[in-house]
Amino acid sequence: MSGRFFLISLFLCCVVAKVDYKGFKVVDVFPSTREQAKTLHDLNPHEKPEKRSLDWQPQCVMGGQMCQAMVSPGLHDPFVAFLKLKGIRYEEHSLDLQQEIDQEQRRIQKYRISQARSRGTPRSASRQGNSWDLDFHTYDETLIWLNNIVNSHPTISSLINFGSSFEGRQMLGIRLGLNSAAPKFFFDGGIHAREWLSPATVEYIVNQLVDGHDRGDPEIISLLQNVEFHVLPIFNVDGFEYTWNTDRLWRKTRSFNQGSTCVGTDPNRNADAGFGGPGTSRNPCSDTYHGAAPFSEIEVANVAAYVVNQTNIHGYNNIHTNAQLLLSPYGYTNQLPADLADHNQIHNASAAAIRSVFGADYEFGPIYSTIYPAAGGINDYLYDQGVKYAVAWELRGGSFSPPASFIVTSGEEIFEGFKVFSKFIAAEFGSTKR
Numbered sequence: 001m002s003g004r005f006f007l008i009s010l011f012l013c014c015v016v017a018k019v020d021y022k023g024f025k026v027v028d029v030f031p032s033t034r035e036q037a038k039t040l041h042d043l044n045p046h047e048k049p050e051k052r053s054l055d056w057q058p059q060c061v062m063g064g065q066m067c068q069a070m071v072s073p074g075l076h077d078p079f080v081a082f083l084k085l086k087g088i089r090y091e092e093h094s095l096d097l098q099q100e101i102d103q104e105q106r107r108i109q110k111y112r113i114s115q116a117r118s119r120g121t122p123r124s125a126s127r128q129g130n131s132w133d134l135d136f137h138t139y140d141e142t143l144i145w146l147n148n149i150v151n152s153h154p155t156i157s158s159l160i161n162f163g164s165s166f167e168g169r170q171m172l173g174i175r176l177g178l179n180s181a182a183p184k185f186f187f188d189g190g191i192h193a194r195e196w197l198s199p200a201t202v203e204y205i206v207n208q209l210v211d212g213h214d215r216g217d218p219e220i221i222s223l224l225q226n227v228e229f230h231v232l233p234i235f236n237v238d239g240f241e242y243t244w245n246t247d248r249l250w251r252k253t254r255s256f257n258q259g260s261t262c263v264g265t266d267p268n269r270n271a272d273a274g275f276g277g278p279g280t281s282r283n284p285c286s287d288t289y290h291g292a293a294p295f296s297e298i299e300v301a302n303v304a305a306y307v308v309n310q311t312n313i314h315g316y317n318n319i320h321t322n323a324q325l326l327l328s329p330y331g332y333t334n335q336l337p338a339d340l341a342d343h344n345q346i347h348n349a350s351a352a353a354i355r356s357v358f359g360a361d362y363e364f365g366p367i368y369s370t371i372y373p374a375a376g377g378i379n380d381y382l383y384d385q386g387v388k389y390a391v392a393w394e395l396r397g398g399s400f401s402p403p404a405s406f407i408v409t410s411g412e413e414i415f416e417g418f419k420v421f422s423k424f425i426a427a428e429f430g431s432t433k434r
Contacts, residue, residue: 023073024071025073025076031060041372055287057322111135111404133411135407139237147159156213157174158175165253165298166255172232173230174230177229179224182227183314183428184230184315185227187230189232191235193252197395197402201395204415219419238299239264252266252267266289269290269291270297270300273375275290278373279374316387316390318391318392322395324394325370326363326391327365327370327393329343330368331373332373334366340366353416358413395410397410
């Protein structure tokens with residue numbers, strides 16, 4: 001590909017999203033108590049994503065933690081008046097939401113043009129001097145990155161094709177390890193399309209495993225010998241692509257809904273785990289629409305079938321942004337999982353490792369009571385299918401579009417927790433048990 005054609009491609013890829021959030025304000029909200037957080041959480045966002053009036057990222061779930069609201073021009077004044085009435089502290093961003101999105105797009109475009117001019121071609125190596133983790137990447141770029149790793153590291157990696165998405169995109173992932181008989185640990189990112197920091201952090205972990213192997217790092221070599229990692233960087237591939245080309249804040253899949261003009265289903269409400277229960281919507285226009293039936297979304301069905309059909313798989317981590325939590329089953333019921341004591345032990349150790357990097361505190365506990373009720377989660381389904389450590393981690397971020405500078409910060413702290421989590425799986429299910 002010529003350098004000129006590549007620059008044109010970058011421009012076409014990174015133009016401003018077609019859905020316009022001009023006039024929408026971003027408000028950082030600081031509930032001081034759990035009661036204040038619940039009051040905010042219970043404010044109902046508009047059911048039509050294309051006409052959003054109020055949205056949260058992350059949701060308000062606990063006192064003492066900032067949550068961020070996206071507020072439409074028409075709702076801004078009543079929303080601010082409500083915060084003042086309830087005595088809840090808030091700070092408004094100087095830029096409106098569309099200006100923040102535009103700023104992000106300009107930064108991405110500028111960075112890529114500089115990369116193209118310095119190299120003349122798209123990135124071709126798995127890391128290229130560690131530059132991969134400095135920015136977010138499109139679906140197509142991620143496929144190239146995966147293939148480059150496998151082609152350059154055939155002894156420790158192979159491609160996994162989980163199937164095709166609704167729009168026909170391949171759901172490609174990677175298998176990493178030095179021992180096919182080792183217990184398996186599956187982790188994925190990007191189940192919610194707009195959460196770009198999630199795939200980027202998953203990719204950071206993969207790069208750390210590959211680079212650690214290349215350096216001969218004893219800790220990484222031991223991990224690869226004692227755990228086989230199965231990784232899907234981008235779960236919701238259609239929705240993810242849509243966030244790059246049309247709507248930066250799109251969350252759902254892109255499947256059609258019979259009898260509705262609204263598109264998409266929340267893939268993390270679509271598994272057969274209390275389907276249609278609390279924290280879901282029957283409205284196809286809602287961001288938490290559960291779908292027509294369990295596993296109506298081919299992406300969810302593909303991942304669930306793959307994991308269930310594996311032998312010796314004991315870990316699953318569905319990685320989200322950005323409430324800064326380590327979550328265990330269940331989300332569809334307040335019933336506690338039988339393995340909660342073991343989950344608390346592995347999460348306590350993981351949280352301590354994460355904290356050791358930058359001091360960030362990650363609370364942990366069951367989804368239902370720690371964040372909010374949410375039925376139909378894939379980690380709940382897989383736990384009920386026998387994957388003991390089927391969990392969901394919420395990364396840091398604290399905004400609708402965390403900057404690319406968060407990638408390395410998030411990756412460094414999460415990788416420490418990830419290593420601890422993996423070692424627990426190896427110790428409990430490997431050839432040398434605790």
